[in-house]
Amino acid sequence: MITVRSEKIPNGKSERTFVDIARRAQLVECAIDAIAELGLPKASLAEVAKRAGVTKTTIFYHFTSREELIHEVFASVLRQGAEFMAERTTSGQSAAAELQTYIEANVAYIDTHRKQVRVLTAIAMNFTDADGRTRLPHDASVYGTSLAPLQAILERGQRAGEFRDFSTRTMAMTVRAAIDVIGPQLSVIPDLDLDAYARDLVSLFRHATTQEARP
Amino acid sequence: MITVRSEKIPNGKSERTFVDIARRAQLVECAIDAIAELGLPKASLAEVAKRAGVTKTTIFYHFTSREELIHEVFASVLRQGAEFMAERTTSGQSAAAELQTYIEANVAYIDTHRKQVRVLTAIAMNFTDADGRTRLPHDASVYGTSLAPLQAILERGQRAGEFRDFSTRTMAMTVRAAIDVIGPQLSVIPDLDLDAYARDLVSLFRHATTQEARP
Amino acid sequence: MITVRSEKIPNGKSERTFVDIARRAQLVECAIDAIAELGLPKASLAEVAKRAGVTKTTIFYHFTSREELIHEVFASVLRQGAEFMAERTTSGQSAAAELQTYIEANVAYIDTHRKQVRVLTAIAMNFTDADGRTRLPHDASVYGTSLAPLQAILERGQRAGEFRDFSTRTMAMTVRAAIDVIGPQLSVIPDLDLDAYARDLVSLFRHATTQEARP
Amino acid sequence: MITVRSEKIPNGKSERTFVDIARRAQLVECAIDAIAELGLPKASLAEVAKRAGVTKTTIFYHFTSREELIHEVFASVLRQGAEFMAERTTSGQSAAAELQTYIEANVAYIDTHRKQVRVLTAIAMNFTDADGRTRLPHDASVYGTSLAPLQAILERGQRAGEFRDFSTRTMAMTVRAAIDVIGPQLSVIPDLDLDAYARDLVSLFRHATTQEARP
DNA sequence: GATGAATGAGGGTTCATTCAT
DNA sequence: AATGAATGAACCCTCATTCAT
Secondary structure, three states: OOOOOOOOOOOOOOOOOHHHHHHHHHHHHHHHHHHHHHOOOOOOHHHHHHHHOOOHHHHHHHOOOHHHHHHHHHHHHHHHHHHHHHHHOOOOOOHHHHHHHHHHHHHHHHHHOHHHHHHHHHHHHHOEOOOOOEOOOOOOOHHHOOHHHHHHHHHHHHHOOOEOOOOHHHHHHHHHHHHHOHHHHHHHOOOOOHHHHHHHHHHHHHHHHEOOOOO | OOOOOOOOOOOOOOOOOHHHHHHHHHHHHHHHHHHHHHOOOOOOHHHHHHHHOOOHHHHHHHOOOHHHHHHHHHHHHHHHHHHHHHHOOOOOOOHHHHHHHHHHHHHHHHHHOHHHHHHHHHHHHHOEOOOOOEOOOOOOOHHHOOHHHHHHHHHHHHHOOOOOOOOHHHHHHHHHHHHHOHHHHHHHOOOOOHHHHHHHHHHHHHHHHOOOOOO | OOOOOOOOOOOOOOOOOHHHHHHHHHHHHHHHHHHHHHOOOOOOHHHHHHHHOOOHHHHHHHOOOHHHHHHHHHHHHHHHHHHHHHHHOOOOOOHHHHHHHHHHHHHHHHHHOHHHHHHHHHHHHHOEOOOOOEOOOOOOOHHHOOHHHHHHHHHHHHHOOOEOOOOHHHHHHHHHHHHHOHHHHHHHOOOOOHHHHHHHHHHHHHHHHEOOOOO | OOOOOOOOOOOOOOOOOHHHHHHHHHHHHHHHHHHHHHOOOOOOHHHHHHHHOOOHHHHHHHOOOHHHHHHHHHHHHHHHHHHHHHHOOOOOOOHHHHHHHHHHHHHHHHHHOHHHHHHHHHHHHHOEOOOOOEOOOOOOOHHHOOOHHHHHHHHHHHHOOOEOOOOHHHHHHHHHHHHHOHHHHHHHOOOOOHHHHHHHHHHHHHHHHEOOOOO
16 A cells, blocks of 8 residues: 655666665654654654754655655564564563563563654554554554463463463453553653562562462 | 633623533534544544534634643543442442452443543543643543552552552552553454453452462 | 535535625636636646635635636636527527527637636646546536537528538537637737638638539 | 757767667657646656656756756657658649648548647647747647648639639638647547548538539 | 634645756 | 755645634
8 A cells, every 4th residue: 555665766676775774764763753752643744854854855755655654663663672572582481480571571661662652652543543443554562562472471371380270361461551551651650660660560460370379 | 721711701691501501512522523533633623513513613612722622522521431430339348349340340431431432542642742741631541530549449458458468559550551451452352352351350350469378 | 526615504504605605706716817827737726815815725715625616617617608608699590690690609709708718728628637538527618518509500501401411510510610729829820800700710611511503 | 948958968079879869759758648648737757757767857867847858749749740741741733632631631640649639739738828829939730730831722722713712811720620629529529430520521621612603 | 602704824745956976 | 877865846735713793
């Protein structure tokens, strides 16, 4: 639906130039700032252009439309997020340990990427139509991490006998919700201690997932 | 900043007439529909007016600005939500039972007031500025029920020895998050069984709050 | 396809006001001037608005889009043209006399309505797509007078024995072409004597239509 | 006003290279297609460039402006048209025969060069200003054949006694008009039989030009 | 109590054009 | 001989808002 570039490409090799790539990146970065600060609707092309020290038209040289720019913003943030996560995801642990890692890594991400989180939710919200269906090409679940990997951890824990019996979907949703709520809550409680919060969550979900009766 | 227009009420009478009140209510209702269906940014005054079968200017007779209308929408939905909650909140129970009631009532509200939930989040999102601080007069926490009452339940449970030791704030945030996430998740999983979800949550938080070791 | 008015009309009676009608007429008139002078593509809304001493937005209050304005321009000119013709069309004459009247009336119209003729052709041209098919709601043939009435005259003349045998369609096309060519030719020959031209045409087509051999 | 860029030709050589000439021709050809399909206003440089598999800027290497390109398009089509005509113009005939040839050749041209005809009229229309005066360097009369040669035939016929007495200018205009109208009419009547039309015209103008009374 | 008419600011987008490479 | 990158002007159109009635 969104074709990447309508002009140029006279010869077959439509590789992007260094400068082009740099500009695109810069524009995406400025768009991220604008969206984070003003919200998606007020992040006009004029605003983005101003921040980039560039004319509105220049944006159209690098992106076919505002929508393409925003899609790129979304994809870009998602990409960065995935990298961040990949780095701190360890394997070969117990499910419980893995769940702990998951929670800690995610909270850490939010702590250090508040701008990105704002952007993600802003875009996800505004690209949803009447019946709630998303018009975004990517999984709208924040940080690109849908519930699937989390649910996988939980299921493995259940199979291994580490975890008690519960709905893995509900548990996964709750874990993610407890993480994602940080963004909005930071507005209300600016001095929220995220390290403590992470510790609390780990403990909370250890109790929630494990067998209660122990000899 | 937002004056509730006392000066504009005509011919000296300081009270609003019946018609006036009715029209305001109708306009608010139409605005709710528009926002729920189209999102806040696309819910223009033209759109609201059309739905109300009224001219754009008429809105300005009843509200001083678009912003006031939206504030009223927000307050109105909050008011309704509070009523709903008040009706199904019982007292004189154990903390555990009260927590269960809280969860069930809240999920039920979301289940039966999806439109309102959409409106609330839509407004909350778009009325947040750069540093996340809300520009809304009311507590943005959905349904007007901030964390306070929930936290009160949890503390009572701890004092009564029903609940184990944990951060009541973190627990309260997680409970609310697990509830509030339903709205967004309904977009992704439209056939989500909310009764089951409520049951799962009750169980989940019973495990999370109570002592694990039992004789 | 083009709905007339999207806003207002809260109550059923969507009658236009006096002022509204007047403004619409004025705007149409200014549009006619602009198109005649600058051609359709350069007759921007800004240009029309300037001529009307009004803001661009005002045009949108009276017309839903530029396209609607132009359609109205087209229709308006056509209407005026039809009136003009109706006034000088006599009946109960011989076919030959009627043909003469037709030619004279048409040439007179062009002579006195050069602006309108320019507008008509300008719009007709630019609202034609690749395969030549018109996207206009009305018959694009100038002055709304398609070939039909002309052809009717010619057929009557043939049936009455006044005219010789010929293709009425070709003859009709030629008559109209000889008339319509005046517009373009006026550019090349500004001092073209239209009275003389009309007389010449009448003579030309008398020879072309009537039997050549006479006793 | 429009200099044919002698100064911009690089490295001193005053002649255009082969490649240069070829590209110009190609660009003109693509412009012709674009104008024929989309009309002059929508035949943007971007569009032409795309069709030529070239960048917009390349066009500016070969032409100083869009206007120059279009002038060249116009001239080119005219040139081709003149060649076509030159080939089928015979001499040493009676004026009547020559008129017949003229009509037949012109109709044949239109029949086989509809694209070109579209382009010619499209350009002629849009390059005309307020008072109708053309801003084109060449005679706007289609196919470069102004009325002059046609009028010459008619005058010769009158001098030779073949033709009756009539205004040669009016007659010439009518002949051309009847020919030129084919283009527009083809839009309305796509299955117009041009051979028949040519035959009809020949007959029509034989009657119109010759003495009516014969022994 | 409500409307009709108008507006200024700003939205995204396309255009022909330029300049350095 | 051609392109990549950028631009200013203009495009149509929508917005919330005002003022007289």
